[in-house]
Amino acid sequence: MTTDLENLLPSQETPVEYVTTKDGTVAKQPSVCVKTKKKIKLKKKSTKGNWINSIASFILEQELDGVEIVYRWPETSEDRKNFALFVRELRYKFARVEKIAKRKVPYIISIYSPTYNWATKDVSLLDDIRNYVDFFNVETDNFYAPYHKNNIMTGPLSPLYSLGNDDKSIDRTMEKYTCKTMKPSQLNIILSFGGVHWENVHKSSAEPDDIHFYVRGRDYSGYHFSWRYLKFFGFDLNKASFHDVAKTPYIWDKNHQSFVTFENERSLEEKMEYILSKNLGGVAIDRIDKDDDSHTLLNAVTSMNMCSGPKFAEDEIKYNCEKL
Incomplete structure (x- = not known):
């Protein structure tokens, strides 16, 4: 096993790091499924890199075939730009891990996609990320929900x-x-x-x-x-x-x-x-x-x-x- 692959292998707890805009602090969770209504802002390259490394480590640890990324509210152009950059860098990380681990089948990246706004003509997000993802899981199970106020x-x-x-x-x-x-x-x-x-x-x-x-x-x-x-x-x-x-x-x-x-x-x-x-x-x-x-x-x-x-x-x- 190479040194690069050893660096990806996780400890017993695999942290996921993200920064919220509330106070700028970094919160760690032992899961790649981070649910928050706060806007996620990846401030520093090291923070984003740690998050991507954590996802790659978790997949290796659990012997998974891929991830689904859930980020439903990239509202501004800056949000969408940062999200597209994150998806692209995650794909590059997966490609390196596949090569080091001699994986024959590429890891899957799926994006949880909201019903309407991503598919409108004036939003370029789909164009920016579709070459780096395998699937868009479109939210087609929730057209009329009781929690819509x-x-x-x-x-x-x-x-x-x-x-x-x-x-x-x-x-x-x-x-x-x-x-x-x-x-x-x-x-x-x-x-x-x-x-x-x-x-x-x-x-x-x-x-x-x-x-x-x-x-x-x-x-x-x-x-x-x-x-x-x-x-x-x-x-x-x-x-x-x-x-x-x-x-x-x-x-x-x-x-x-x-x-x-x-x-x-x-x-x-x-x-x-x-x-x-x-x-x-x-x-x-x-x-x-x-x-x-x-x-x-x-x-x-x-x-x-x-x-x-x-x-x-x-x-x-x-x-x-x-x-x-």
């Missing part, structure tokens, strides 16, 4: 298609990402093994169907739940309907003003077929432990033969990008 309406958590001019759907989102990157093989859809229960929602003649309800000005409430606890919360699957456009199951209880949106075997199979038809990269699953002990939803996903679909050329575009 400025909700105007409820809706299905992960609709496959939109109704009318509504852009909140997997189809509209992946179309924008594909036409922005022109590399559908880099794009993964995020699947959720759960759902959301909304209470105190009201339907009026303004809503087009039984899956959208205006909640502005109402004292509504809602919470996420796992598939494994669907029956625990008392939801009767016999009362569930399946929306032909959104391709998602739901339960609307008019008497109790209750709306439940969730994934099931059929909705996940619809999404897998969509991935095949659009020549996309694949899927990322948000917490497999939300599934039941029989792996009902995971089996629905893995039962689809991803090599059996239409034969497209690599990165052949299956969207009409001229209209965007």
